[in-house]
Amino acid sequence: xxxxxxxxPPPRSSDPARTLLAVSAERSNWAGNVTYxxxxxxxxxxxxxxxxxxxxxxxxxxxxxxxxxxxVADTTGELVSVAGLPARIDVDAAAxxxxxxxxxxxxxxxxxxxxxxxxxxxxxxxxxxxxxxxxATATHGSGDGNGNLxxxxxxxxxxxxxxxxxxxxxxxxxxxxxxxxxGALGVVAAVTLDxxxxxxxxxxxxxxxxxDTVAERFDEIFAAAYSVSVFTDWAGTTxxxxxxxxxxxxxxxxxxxxxxxxxxAPRNPVPGMPAVNCTxxxxxxxxxxxxxxxxxxxxxxxxxEELQSEFLVPREHGVEAFGAISTLADRIAPVLQVCELxxxxxxxxxxxxxxxxxVVGFHFTWKKDPDGVRPVLAEIERALAPYDARPHxxxxxxxxxxxxxxxxxxxxxxxxxxxxxxxxxxxxxVFLDRYVG
Ligand SMILES: Cc1cc2nc3c(=O)[nH]c(=O)nc-3n(C[C@H](O)[C@H](O)[C@H](O)COP(=O)(O)OP(=O)(O)OC[C@H]3O[C@@H](n4cnc5c(N)ncnc54)[C@H](O)[C@@H]3O)c2cc1C
Numbered sequence: 001x002x003x004x005x006x007x008x009p010p011p012r013s014s015d016p017a018r019t020l021l022a023v024s025a026e027r028s029n030w031a032g033n034v035t036y037x038x039x040x041x042x043x044x045x046x047x048x049x050x051x052x053x054x055x056x057x058x059x060x061x062x063x064x065x066x067x068x069x070x071x072v073a074d075t076t077g078e079l080v081s082v083a084g085l086p087a088r089i090d091v092d093a094a095a096x097x098x099x100x101x102x103x104x105x106x107x108x109x110x111x112x113x114x115x116x117x118x119x120x121x122x123x124x125x126x127x128x129x130x131x132x133x134x135x136a137t138a139t140h141g142s143g144d145g146n147g148n149l150x151x152x153x154x155x156x157x158x159x160x161x162x163x164x165x166x167x168x169x170x171x172x173x174x175x176x177x178x179x180x181x182x183g184a185l186g187v188v189a190a191v192t193l194d195x196x197x198x199x200x201x202x203x204x205x206x207x208x209x210x211x212d213t214v215a216e217r218f219d220e221i222f223a224a225a226y227s228v229s230v231f232t233d234w235a236g237t238t239x240x241x242x243x244x245x246x247x248x249x250x251x252x253x254x255x256x257x258x259x260x261x262x263x264x265a266p267r268n269p270v271p272g273m274p275a276v277n278c279t280x281x282x283x284x285x286x287x288x289x290x291x292x293x294x295x296x297x298x299x300x301x302x303x304x305e306e307l308q309s310e311f312l313v314p315r316e317h318g319v320e321a322f323g324a325i326s327t328l329a330d331r332i333a334p335v336l337q338v339c340e341l342x343x344x345x346x347x348x349x350x351x352x353x354x355x356x357x358x359v360v361g362f363h364f365t366w367k368k369d370p371d372g373v374r375p376v377l378a379e380i381e382r383a384l385a386p387y388d389a390r391p392h393x394x395x396x397x398x399x400x401x402x403x404x405x406x407x408x409x410x411x412x413x414x415x416x417x418x419x420x421x422x423x424x425x426x427x428x429x430v431f432l433d434r435y436v437g
Contacts, residue, residue, distance in 0.1 A: 046086070
């Protein structure tokens with residue numbers, strides 16, 4: 001067992017548990033479309049301070065790295081960030097797990113894990129997000145065989161409403177309900193994640209993939225590598241990011257794969273954004289954490305000026321759903337920056353967007369134009385309704401709450417869990433009232 005402390009900025013006050021982070025940027029989410037209603041954002045520097053804070057605060061919610069576009073993290077009570085807790089990264093090589101402080105970013109965890117010879121099975125498009133925040137909303141990467149990031153959780157170390165620190169382990173009765181919990185059951189102080197031996201990845205980008213080919217050879221495209229993403233602006237530019245694990249055997253990029261062309265220079269999936277923001281491409285082998293995300297930790301991910309939505313559709317309806325969205329191309333393109341298609345494997349986590357089914361994710365990076373986006377979003381939701389599409393909890397959607405609820409077969413069980421862990425609604429907010437009840 002090995003423990004290290006990363007260098008982190010000191011707390012901003014001599015009483016860190018009561019710190020008010022009044023910097024205006026920190027009172028809103030990363031995208032700037034949600035201003036938190038909380039009077040204060042606390043940043044305790046020890047788990048004991050966190051326990052004390054939770055026990056004596058009537059209404060409180062955990063805040064991660066603020067990358068959600070929905071109001072899932074918001075509260076009119078108080079917010080608490082666990083980013084100031086000691087930055088532990090404890091590898092247990094025998095158990096093949098790592099226990100990390102919940103507020104650490106994947107990028108921080110990944111580099112240290114790799115240094116010790118270990119890896120996580122997958123990562124999202126950006127390494128900037130906190131582990132607890134990503135897990136709480138079922139954040140995913142891509143890959144037919146890859147479960148979302150929450151599926152790597154082997155144990156949660158959670159501060160409950162009464163301030164008690166409890167550990168929930170995989171296999172225990174409530175565990176599958178508690179991992180993707182939208183902050184409803186308590187404040188996660190640490191997370192134990194499965195690790196695998198470190199691996200290298202080669203990433204290539206193909207230009208000019210035809211949309212007809214995407215529809216015709218859908219399964220073949222997404223089965224082509226460990227992780228595949230198809231990006232389209234629905235106005236003529238379609239590219240794919242193909243990420244191959246070097247350990248999966250000999251692989252030579254096909255210069256005319258699926259009728260597309262190997263890109264002659266690095267690309268940024270978001271039109272107009274510089275390629276320097278992105279992880280190395282052109283087939284150069286490199287560590288998993290520096291290839292699986294599209295964006296590099298030191299740079300702005302995506303465009304920075306945007307809104308996002310995503311719908312997770314059962315894999316068997318992927319092609320039909322793609323067809324349904326393509327009929328709206330002329331409506332979508334004017335308010336869109338880029339759309340990304342990805343896949344994720346089924347899991348058993350009650351509030352996961354891939355609970356019980358393999359999925360295709362249809363993601364939209366919108367222009368920052370809420371009035372223009374809203375009606376188009378509603379049209380997409382109507383087009384996807386026959387396919388039981390689950391909206392990403394951390395992104396924007398307008399699907400009616402009762403429809404969202406119907407799409408989660410274990411919602412009643414989750415409600416029961418919520419009642420047990422948080423009988424007085426200490427961790428409640430409008431978002432939970434709306435979609436969970
Ligand atoms: C540029 C960009 C790219 C993105 N790419 C992807 C992607 O590739 N795949 C994908 O699936 N999503 C993606 N997202 C969405 C993002 O991963 C999710 O919104 C995720 O929840 C953000 O994590 P966070 O740490 O910022 O959490 P926050 O947004 O701060 O909080 C999200 C939820 O987590 C809860 N939470 C946070 N910390 C804790 C804790 N310690 N204990 C209990 N609950 C907690 C909060 O209460 C809240 O309910 C992207 C977002 C952005 C801005």
